[in-house]
Amino acid sequence: MISVKNLKKSFGDLEVLKDINVEIKPKEVVVVIGPSGSGKSTFLRCLNLIESITGGSVEIEGKDITAKKTDINKLRAEVGMVFQQFNLFPHKTVIENITLPMMTVRKWKKEAAIQKAKELLDKVGLKEKADVYPDSLSGGQKQRVAIARALGMEPKVMLFDEPTSALDPEMVGEVLEVMKQLALEGMTMVVVTHEMGFAREVGDRVLFMDEGYIVEENEPQALFGNPQHERTQAFLSKVL
Amino acid sequence: MIDFRFEIIIEYLPFFMKGMLWTIMMSLIGVLMGTILGFFIALGKMLPSKLLRLPFIWYINFFRGTPLLVQLFLFHFAVLPAILDSVNPIVSVVVTLSLNSAAYVAEIFRAGIQSIDRGQAEAAHSLGMNKIQVMRYVILPQAFRRMIPPLGNEFIVLLKDSSLGAIIAAPELLYWGRAATGQYYRVWEPYLTVALIYLILTLTLTYLLNYVERRFATT
Amino acid sequence: MNKLLKLLVLMSIILLAACGTDSKDKLTVATDAAFAPFEYMDKGEMVGFDVDLLAAVMEEAGFDYELKNTGWEPMLASVQGGDADLAIAAITINDDRKESYDFSSPYFESTHMVVFPEGENITSAEDIKGLKIGVQTGTTGADAAEKIVGKNDESISKYESNSLAFMSLGSGDVDVVVTDNVVASEYVKNNPEAEVDMINDQEAFESEFYGLMFPKDSEVRAEIDAALQTVIEDGTYAEIYEEWFGTEPNLDALKSASK
Numbered sequence: 001m002i003s004v005k006n007l008k009k010s011f012g013d014l015e016v017l018k019d020i021n022v023e024i025k026p027k028e029v030v031v032v033i034g035p036s037g038s039g040k041s042t043f044l045r046c047l048n049l050i051e052s053i054t055g056g057s058v059e060i061e062g063k064d065i066t067a068k069k070t071d072i073n074k075l076r077a078e079v080g081m082v083f084q085q086f087n088l089f090p091h092k093t094v095i096e097n098i099t100l101p102m103m104t105v106r107k108w109k110k111e112a113a114i115q116k117a118k119e120l121l122d123k124v125g126l127k128e129k130a131d132v133y134p135d136s137l138s139g140g141q142k143q144r145v146a147i148a149r150a151l152g153m154e155p156k157v158m159l160f161d162e163p164t165s166a167l168d169p170e171m172v173g174e175v176l177e178v179m180k181q182l183a184l185e186g187m188t189m190v191v192v193t194h195e196m197g198f199a200r201e202v203g204d205r206v207l208f209m210d211e212g213y214i215v216e217e218n219e220p221q222a223l224f225g226n227p228q229h230e231r232t233q234a235f236l237s238k239v240l
Numbered sequence: 241m242i243d244f245r246f247e248i249i250i251e252y253l254p255f256f257m258k259g260m261l262w263t264i265m266m267s268l269i270g271v272l273m274g275t276i277l278g279f280f281i282a283l284g285k286m287l288p289s290k291l292l293r294l295p296f297i298w299y300i301n302f303f304r305g306t307p308l309l310v311q312l313f314l315f316h317f318a319v320l321p322a323i324l325d326s327v328n329p330i331v332s333v334v335v336t337l338s339l340n341s342a343a344y345v346a347e348i349f350r351a352g353i354q355s356i357d358r359g360q361a362e363a364a365h366s367l368g369m370n371k372i373q374v375m376r377y378v379i380l381p382q383a384f385r386r387m388i389p390p391l392g393n394e395f396i397v398l399l400k401d402s403s404l405g406a407i408i409a410a411p412e413l414l415y416w417g418r419a420a421t422g423q424y425y426r427v428w429e430p431y432l433t434v435a436l437i438y439l440i441l442t443l444t445l446t447y448l449l450n451y452v453e454r455r456f457a458t459t
Numbered sequence: 460m461n462k463l464l465k466l467l468v469l470m471s472i473i474l475l476a477a478c479g480t481d482s483k484d485k486l487t488v489a490t491d492a493a494f495a496p497f498e499y500m501d502k503g504e505m506v507g508f509d510v511d512l513l514a515a516v517m518e519e520a521g522f523d524y525e526l527k528n529t530g531w532e533p534m535l536a537s538v539q540g541g542d543a544d545l546a547i548a549a550i551t552i553n554d555d556r557k558e559s560y561d562f563s564s565p566y567f568e569s570t571h572m573v574v575f576p577e578g579e580n581i582t583s584a585e586d587i588k589g590l591k592i593g594v595q596t597g598t599t600g601a602d603a604a605e606k607i608v609g610k611n612d613e614s615i616s617k618y619e620s621n622s623l624a625f626m627s628l629g630s631g632d633v634d635v636v637v638t639d640n641v642v643a644s645e646y647v648k649n650n651p652e653a654e655v656d657m658i659n660d661q662e663a664f665e666s667e668f669y670g671l672m673f674p675k676d677s678e679v680r681a682e683i684d685a686a687l688q689t690v691i692e693d694g695t696y697a698e699i700y701e702e703w704f705g706t707e708p709n710l711d712a713l714k715s716a717s718k
Contacts (some may be wrong), residue, residue, distance in 0.1 A: 078368075087357075091381050091382050091385070100377055101367035245559070328632075407619040409593070409616035422598070425559060425560065426539065427535045427539070
């Protein structure tokens with residue numbers, strides 16, 4: 001599904017990703033953990049080219065995303081992304097947030113888009129909030145709308161960039177619940193998070209990143225129960 | 241100030257009214273052209289290539305960094321006569337005002353666009369929108385709301401700047417104030433009247449802009 | 460905050476006091492030194508026919524005075540408000556202005572010229588009808604042109620200065636410029652490359668006369684006017700006139716106009 005080879009990324013002189021290699025299979029839920037500054041968010045943002053790539057390659061369904069003939073906008077529509085800061089459009093109502101990309105990118109008719117958006121809002125439990133502006137929502141509600149907005153594009157894979165880090169603790173659960181549901185439905189997901197419980201429960205595989213490398217990867221039980229690398233051990237001893 | 245001769249004002253009132261209409265017309269066209277042109281200059285100034293940005297940067301430097309009066313002279317006596325068959329002070333004022341305000345409007349647009357959180361563009365791009373769609377549906381509507389107050393400021397300045405046309409005999413409002421002063425050698429009657437009319441015009445504009453601002457704030 | 464306020468108040472008091480203590484024994488004369496050769500700035504110094512004439516008149520009248528270059532509108536306002544005791548700036552005497560000011564007797568006769576691009580068929584003042592006319596706003600040239608085509612007629616463009624009117628003639632913005640003879644010859648002298656002709660129509664253009672301008676009911680007007688007459692009669696005036704214009708003045712015209 002996603003194939004990353006020798007991925008490198010620098011900001012000026014600062015090398016954030018040094019050599020990333022990973023294969024992500026369809027329907028797989030991959031959780032990326034690691035200390036802050038380890039490059040995990042940057043890695044995620046390189047997957048849909050929100051961040052440009054310095055070296056190496058990323059293929060999504062066999063398409064090299066940096067190739068000249070690849071229509072990056074078309075490709076991004078297939079890859080949903082959820083941000084730490086939600087990034088809802090504040091000048092649009094909740095339902096408009098969801099229908100806008102459907103109508104502009106997918107060229108759906110307005111009625112069809114609204115119909116679909118309502119279904120998605122129902123799915124994330126926010127049917128009654130369709131016509132309010134994002135400002136009046138709580139953080140957890142905003143993030144659920146953001147997920148619904150990404151799902152509106154019917155993506156083949158979803159990227160989550162610390163989706164619960166900006167939330168008050170009591171709202172984390174409702175967002176994770178929606179994500180868990182998605183995983184159960186068979187969505188391919190890459191999740192950068194500090195929620196170890198989620199990683200353990202939902203993840204098929206956990207990647208531990210540090211200083212621009214994937215230091216260790218394994219199934220959650222193995223990685224959390226028996227970490228091999230000393231840096232993984234050090235990190236886990238702090239967060240668990 | 242002891243003797244205020246209203247008959248001078250009454251005599252010149254028809255001229256003041258005619259001048260006011262020219263002032264309004266020149267300012268309206270100036271605002272319109274300045275805004276359209278300013279938008280594209282702002283986009284030009286945000287181009288990724290340094291070399292391509294350069295002409296836009298220098299356009300803004302020139303028009304913001306030199307006196308409007310000198311620009312008016314340049315266009316009226318040199319540039320426009322070279323392009324057009326016959327020069328007309330009104331046309332010169334309109335052209336100069338448009339080009340000049342475009343430089344200021346460009347900076348307002350650029351500041352407005354760049355004030356929008358990067359996450360907005362990232363989210364829109366991640367959904368597959370292209371650059372134009374991101375600009376049109378996500379960035380500009382939000383930026384425009386923030387640009388209304390500084391744009392309003394610029395429009396008021398432009399309205400008053402149109403009075404420089406008097407110097408090259410464009411028959412706008414201040415021109416007739418000067419003419420009345422020239423005839424009677426009295427300063428206060430014509431100039432205070434002219435100032436009052438400018439005040440009425442700028443107040444009207446201010447209320448109009450407040451209305452627009454409220455409209456955008458609620459949607 | 461309180462200190463700052465006190466300082467501001469103090470400063471305003473000093474400023475007001477400085478304005479208020481203009482010694483009354485010294486006359487303040489306002490001018491707009493931007494009208495060569497009557498009054499203009501030469502390397503920072505105010506010079507010109509008016510400047511020299513004023514010096515002679517004041518000496519004759521025995522007044523101490525200070526000549527201030529205030530600019531045109533401030534000059535009018537300060538004379539009207541009594542802040543200046545008089546003004547000299549090639550100011551034309553006419554009935555509209557007499558309603559607001561007192562004037563001395565005429566000290567200069569101004570005749571008018573029509574200036575136009577070489578080769579145009581203009582032989583009399585009447586020929587400017589239907590043409591676009593440039594003048595300097597508030598000058599005798601403007602009055603003279605308006606007497607022919609009508610006050611504030613659309614064909615008249617009133618410029619900020621004569622030089623702008625002449626520039627507009629050069630760029631074709633206007634077809635002719637009407638201005639006084641002195642200004643016209645000064646222009647031709649300074650712009651020998653400008654290909655222009657000019658005509659003088661004594662019948663159509665009545666002469667205009669310049670005078671010193673005083674506030675209404677000025678106390679010093681009579682004294683200064685008497686001194687001006689003396690200066691004109693004892694030959695000092697003619698000397699200054701010849702120095703600046705290179706010709707002899709028409710004293711008879713001045714005399715008949717002052718009656």
